[in-house]
Amino acid sequence: xxxxxxxxxxxxxxxxxxxxxxxxxxxxxxxxxxxxxxxxxxxxxxxxxxxxxxxxxxxxxxxxxxxxxxxxxxxxxxxxxxxxxxxxxxxxxxxxxxxxxxxxxxxxxxxxxxxxxxxxxxxxxxxxxxxxxxxxxxxxxxxxxxxxxxxxxxxxxxxxxxxxxxxxxxxxxxxxxxxxxxxxxxxxxxxxxxxxxxxxxxxxxxxxxxxxxxxxxxxxxxxxxxxxxxxxxxxxxxxxxxxxxxxxxxxxxxxxxxxxxxxxxxxxxxxxxxxxxxxxxxxxxxxxxxxxxxxxxxxxxxxxxxxxxxxxxxxxxxxxxxx
Amino acid sequence: xxxxxxxxxxxxxxxxxxxxxxxxxxxxxxxxxxxxxxxxxxxxxxxxxxxxxxxxxxxxxxxxxxxxxxxxxxxxxxxxxxxxxxxxxxxxxxxxxxxxxxxxxxxxxxxxxxxxxxxxxxxxxxxxxxxxxxxxxxxxxxxxxxxxxxxxxxxxxxxxxxxxxxxxxxxxxxxxxxxxxxxxxxxxxxxxxxxxxxxxxxxxxxxxxxxxxxxxxxxxxxxxxxxxxxxxxxxxxxxxxxxxxxxxxxxxxxxxxxxxxxxxxxxxxxxxxxxxxxxxxxxxxxxxxxxxxxxxxxxxxxxxxxxxxxxxxxxxxxxxxxxxxxxxxxxxxxxxxxxxxxxxxxxxxxxxxxxxxxxxxxxxxxxxxxxxxxxxxxxxxxxxxxxxxxxxxxxxxx
Ligand SMILES: Nc1ncnc2c1ncn2[C@@H]1O[C@H](COP(=O)(O)OP(=O)(O)OP(=O)(O)O)[C@@H](O)[C@H]1O
Ligand SMILES: [Mg+2]
Numbered sequence: 001x002x003x004x005x006x007x008x009x010x011x012x013x014x015x016x017x018x019x020x021x022x023x024x025x026x027x028x029x030x031x032x033x034x035x036x037x038x039x040x041x042x043x044x045x046x047x048x049x050x051x052x053x054x055x056x057x058x059x060x061x062x063x064x065x066x067x068x069x070x071x072x073x074x075x076x077x078x079x080x081x082x083x084x085x086x087x088x089x090x091x092x093x094x095x096x097x098x099x100x101x102x103x104x105x106x107x108x109x110x111x112x113x114x115x116x117x118x119x120x121x122x123x124x125x126x127x128x129x130x131x132x133x134x135x136x137x138x139x140x141x142x143x144x145x146x147x148x149x150x151x152x153x154x155x156x157x158x159x160x161x162x163x164x165x166x167x168x169x170x171x172x173x174x175x176x177x178x179x180x181x182x183x184x185x186x187x188x189x190x191x192x193x194x195x196x197x198x199x200x201x202x203x204x205x206x207x208x209x210x211x212x213x214x215x216x217x218x219x220x221x222x223x224x225x226x227x228x229x230x231x232x233x234x235x236x237x238x239x240x241x242x243x244x245x246x247x248x249x250x251x252x253x254x255x256x257x258x259x260x261x262x263x264x265x266x267x268x269x270x271x272x273x274x275x276x277x278x279x280x281x282x283x284x285x286x287x288x289x290x291x292x293x294x295x296x297x298x299x300x301x302x303x304x305x306x307x308x309x310x311x312x313x314x315x316x317x318x319x320x321x322x323x
Numbered sequence: 324x325x326x327x328x329x330x331x332x333x334x335x336x337x338x339x340x341x342x343x344x345x346x347x348x349x350x351x352x353x354x355x356x357x358x359x360x361x362x363x364x365x366x367x368x369x370x371x372x373x374x375x376x377x378x379x380x381x382x383x384x385x386x387x388x389x390x391x392x393x394x395x396x397x398x399x400x401x402x403x404x405x406x407x408x409x410x411x412x413x414x415x416x417x418x419x420x421x422x423x424x425x426x427x428x429x430x431x432x433x434x435x436x437x438x439x440x441x442x443x444x445x446x447x448x449x450x451x452x453x454x455x456x457x458x459x460x461x462x463x464x465x466x467x468x469x470x471x472x473x474x475x476x477x478x479x480x481x482x483x484x485x486x487x488x489x490x491x492x493x494x495x496x497x498x499x500x501x502x503x504x505x506x507x508x509x510x511x512x513x514x515x516x517x518x519x520x521x522x523x524x525x526x527x528x529x530x531x532x533x534x535x536x537x538x539x540x541x542x543x544x545x546x547x548x549x550x551x552x553x554x555x556x557x558x559x560x561x562x563x564x565x566x567x568x569x570x571x572x573x574x575x576x577x578x579x580x581x582x583x584x585x586x587x588x589x590x591x592x593x594x595x596x597x598x599x600x601x602x603x604x605x606x607x608x609x610x611x612x613x614x615x616x617x618x619x620x621x622x623x624x625x626x627x628x629x630x631x632x633x634x635x636x637x638x639x640x641x642x643x644x645x646x647x648x649x650x651x652x653x654x655x656x657x658x659x660x661x662x663x664x665x666x667x668x669x670x671x672x673x674x675x676x677x678x679x680x681x682x683x684x685x686x687x688x689x690x691x692x693x694x695x696x697x698x699x700x701x702x703x704x705x706x707x708x709x710x711x712x713x714x715x716x717x718x719x720x721x
Contacts, residue, residue, distance in 0.1 A: 019347035020590070052590075148347075198378050198702050199348070231668055235654070236661040242651035243644075251643040255636065261629025264620035268672055271618075274700030277429035301671035305588075316707045 017193030028055035029313030118158030189220025196279035329720035345583035361713030363413035368476035380704030431561030579609035586679035610692035621676035
């Protein structure tokens, strides 16, 4: 399987994955990589926790795009603002002053009716992509830090759901062009971030299956995040094993002068080896079950997560893309 | 590993319900199962673990492969196979949201025809799947039902992976509020009198909501939604009474909340907010479980020193190792590289461990019981693995 360098040639990359696996980290890294390549990038943060901005060490942003780093802008999704914009642009409904209570009721209906909230989200994304393709928005690439695996199918499938549910009305006709953008493999790719752990891998496998059966959205790559380093080659591993013998311990202990320190380091290495090994099993399962290009990102042993780490992620991704 | 003495043992003995909460991915489900297993193998009595979406191998270890909502007993043989002696009984059930909702509608609807109309409505799945933290509500509802049955001495309940751990505390209240809410009445008003399907949006054209909604969604769609809610409202009294009872149970002294988190910034932040809310809202708050922590040896001064020496004196140490005559040792270059590698790995993990140590101090308002469960070197997918977690939880090394 190729490393999918063509992914970066698309206009819309959606990034999903189980909660906490590193969606925002990967999205930020992809954005920085694309900006390195001279692209103008818009990141749409869907869950609105402000994590993306943190990765660029920038204060939180709102619904209007803000440049958080040269060539990288971020907007935080807000379905009410999206509705407002939609009404203004499409229906010419003069609701600006009155939307408060209307929005509350609308929110209520939108929560109940499948796809309405989602379509406001994905509709805004598709809108930015269309505007950029037609030269009215500056983006070369729109990146979406999307909903977690559990919800993303509903989100990406919203235009279809609306089309099936609403037989007439303006919103129905709006879904046509959205579907066109979302289903075009030259434009769009849905990407899944995972870690080599049991639950994230099993959610990834489920999601890929569901996406193939329930969605008309092209899949891109699986990004495996937090991959622990392989400490040893085989011969080194044998040597490491031999450190447990009395003779070897005595030899090291004599030089180090205390056992506690040696024990700490040795048990630490044993844990690292064991963790890597259990994860290898999950990785193998993932590879066996999913035939998408895989990109691997190393576990980052860092204290915080700011611009420096985003840089490392971007460079690692670049290497994985073969750039 | 923080040297805390208190353990979960006391709580387990004193309470009837243990609610585990925390943000997604911190290991709630494993901790719930381990708590129940620990209780069943340490004290007598019947213990039930009510889990939500367990990993496949964990589910099958609990005998839950296809059983879903039905409570099943984990056979004693499963204990003895891994060298445990069960003193009580361990039972397990998985929460099936859809099944539970159907049962709830059947119970509260005025008659079967209405129940069917609700369940068969195209909007039903979507609404029960998403509205007012439906999963949270149903988890609490199921807990209430099982507790009321009196069949168990201890119930350990896992909570759904919500965006916000607070959601499920509010679920019963919100459910009641939702059914009595003005919004719902307003939405259904035009359809409530005179004519069901034939009802039209007369006199409402002037209201901005209908104007906007009609133009976006079309009036037919709006009417479908309203009709669904009209049927749903027939269950109002039953729902509200039940929601109140569930809320009382959560506040009861027989219940305790255990917050699970890892020592990572964002789960910990959520856990802190949650702990504060529990106290503010007067819920019984029993313990914090810090899951998957790195051992304290990663932050020890001796370890750091040893790592430095292993790196700096690698060649000299390798010569010493060669002198042992161990067959796997003796390639000086390789041995030195290996020593530097393990020292480097130690320093890597030490960075993470020191971040954990820093975050630990931010815990703030902690209850009496704060338990560490170390990052195990294997995945937990069998009773043996759960038993290891239980040892850490109960602080007794069984
Ligand atoms: N490769 C990595 N190595 C080490 N830590 C990482 C790595 N990737 C992400 N993290 C850390 O894991 C945590 C979660 O990452 P991130 O916020 O990107 O996840 P997410 O999937 O966006 O989470 P959520 O579902 O909450 O939005 C962060 O603290 C981040 O710094
Ligand atoms: Mg995120």
